[in-house]
Amino acid sequence: MGLASETQKTEGWESIKALLGKMRTKVTEFPGKIKKLGQDDPRRIVHSLKVGLAITLVSLFYYFDPLYVGFGSSAMWAVLTVVVVFEFSVGATLGKGLNRGLATFLAGSLGFGAHHLATLPGEKFQPILLGFFVFLLATTVSFIRFFPRMKARYDYGLVIFILTFCLISVSGYRDEEVLELAHKRVSTILIGGFTALFVCIFICPVWAGDDLHNLAANNIEKLANFLEEFGDEYFKESKDRESNKASLQGYKSVLNSKQNEESLVNFARWEPRHGRFRFRHPWKQYQKIGSLTRHCAYRVEALNGYLNSDVKASLETRGKIKEACMKLSCESGKALKELASALRTMTQPPSQCPHIAKSKNAANSLKSLLKTGLCKDIDLQEIVAVATVASLLLDVLSCTERISESVHEIASLARFKSLEDDKVADGAKINQKGQVNNKPCSNSIEQPNHHVITID
């Protein structure tokens, strides 16, 4: 018994010690985490400072008598508005601000109407009528929030609509000076909203449109990076192909990018023209590009499975299609990279991409190889893995073509500047701008390839 309680004590002591140790490591890791968070995106630090600034600005109301006299304790609505409305990107802030402003105004007017309507049948029925109105409106608007379209763009506005309607119509029952109060409230909300918007837009603004644009280009580029390196990695001669190279894993984030993309599109649509983006920039097109990019990423994910797969073909088998596969993969990667760079710099991509043409050639030679050159006496199971890789690469090529189409589409929708225009103006610059990172796919392969292209 004594021994048991002793053991329990030591066990308890041990677990406390373990807990303390855990906490200590967490505390010591904390500064590193903060630093990393800031380094990953320095705009986060700027954003935090901006929030502090906006709130401090708006709280000046309280400190200066001439300002305070006008609004009294309604000044708190200005602080509240800034805290609630201020978001990371301009689009999100504008969206929330407009939602809040419009909803407050509409619901306020409706609340007054309800208040007056409720007074008509006499004082006895007033609470009942008011309660009925509140119930009806809250129920209806809550249901409307489930519409996917409303949810995406007006969710916040609908909440504020319920809120304001209830506050105005219900507190109107008690407050005689409800009109004056509402007036003050609206003005302070406007002041808060404008302060937030001003700080958000004019001090180091973060545009959701920029983020969306970069996300689309980055995602395509991540796939391109994988494809450019895939060939080397898959046909590497050394046996330990356990490769988890960072550059080969970058595409993983593309797989789950949908939600982020959607919210960025919704934010971007609130934004006025800025930088390179005109008003009514075709933001929706980014969703199309994104969905095609993810489609391609699913294929890449399957390809990645074969990098570390147990079923590996012999070097001999792999060797037979090595050339064509490497060419296909690398050129598809290059084509994607060029599309990404065209998107990023907002220049018209060339109507006939040389890399896609080269990939198609490689694809043809791969197909003809598969037709004739591969399988005679070796067992098929070995080829299957290689054949699958080949087939997936062919898939990737067709994905690439579709991505290319969608980028061309946005280029014409958003009137990207064409390289030809630039060419006339300045021939030298183009090579730097349009053709990024354009060293040819491993020279050794370049040469002997052109004798295969003839078939089909």
Place this chain on the structure above:
Amino acid sequence: MGLASETQKTEGWESIKALLGKMRTKVTEFPGKIKKLGQDDPRRIVHSLKVGLAITLVSLFYYFDPLYVGFGSSAMWAVLTVVVVFEFSVGATLGKGLNRGLATFLAGSLGFGAHHLATLPGEKFQPILLGFFVFLLATTVSFIRFFPRMKARYDYGLVIFILTFCLISVSGYRDEEVLELAHKRVSTILIGGFTALFVCIFICPVWAGDDLHNLAANNIEKLANFLEEFGDEYFKESKDRESNKASLQGYKSVLNSKQNEESLVNFARWEPRHGRFRFRHPWKQYQKIGSLTRHCAYRVEALNGYLNSDVKASLETRGKIKEACMKLSCESGKALKELASALRTMTQPPSQCPHIAKSKNAANSLKSLLKTGLCKDIDLQEIVAVATVASLLLDVLSCTERISESVHEIASLARFKSLEDDKVADGAKINQKGQVNNKPCSNSIEQPNHHVITID
């Protein structure tokens, strides 16, 4: 000129007419949309009614003198809290409520402290000090909101923390009775929060945990449905294989389920024990299951590409591996279906799943077929597509095994009831519960299969 303006006029008229037509169709479609929204998930209607009820309840404060006397215009904070805190699921409401409550309390205390600290050096410096405190706190907390972990669970609390701190410390500068005001505010917020929670939990509650649990089971089942039908669809003899059967497209929603799953996990972790879920149910394990399910879904997506692919092998080529492929696909599907049903009913899945065993047999025979039986004199290109399908199916099998492992893990973590226990109690019931939809994979194939299994 006159003609041109005439044309313009008609064009303008046409576009107005088109717009009106569009609006009319939208208006006429609206009731149908509402109906569909309600039918898809009737809980939405109930939720809307609950919101209406909670707000009406809390606005009673205004109508009854005895209630109103105590709180005065602070009663509006009760309404505000209900509107803002009331969410669809219990977990979300609890999370928001606790966040709001705790943040209000902590920030309130801190605000008082700051207020008192600022009065120490004299009235002149008070605004400066207060402004400095507000700036410091708002900046710090805004930055903390970027930590992914804080964002997931405490984002709302952090916003309310900034809000309350600013309101208390700043309005304390003007308001002499700030303590009394704060006290009233806290009580009304508590009342609002409890009303929201009460209505949310005790009237037709929607548990995020249930939704998460069903989502996991449904996603596995969607893959299972695809796999069960894939074989029939791929090896169909008729040439028009343009199949967009709904049952074959169900898996698409699995691909992008990550975000939804994550937020459900975060909500579920706030929920108390309910229904079949104990306190500290291993909610995190669902994320693991989900990520494996998505992993499998990527393979299925690639498989789906081959259903409508241009490159089709001849019937003869396909015929050779038809049996084994159909068996493999169908049995994998059945195995997944059993796992889904075990998860759904929270029963221990059998430690040796017969369907996985059968799939493994089919996989072995498929491998040996690929080794010997397939390729002799037909051209390889034709086989490639088939070989890819076979290889993807083999991949799917290994995904299935990993999903099975993760389901076994949650079964032991959450102590699912074991079927063996039931067996003793009641032998008859099990067949109905444990083995759903268990007609064997096309009988014709069942028979001739066992002679192939011998190899490897």
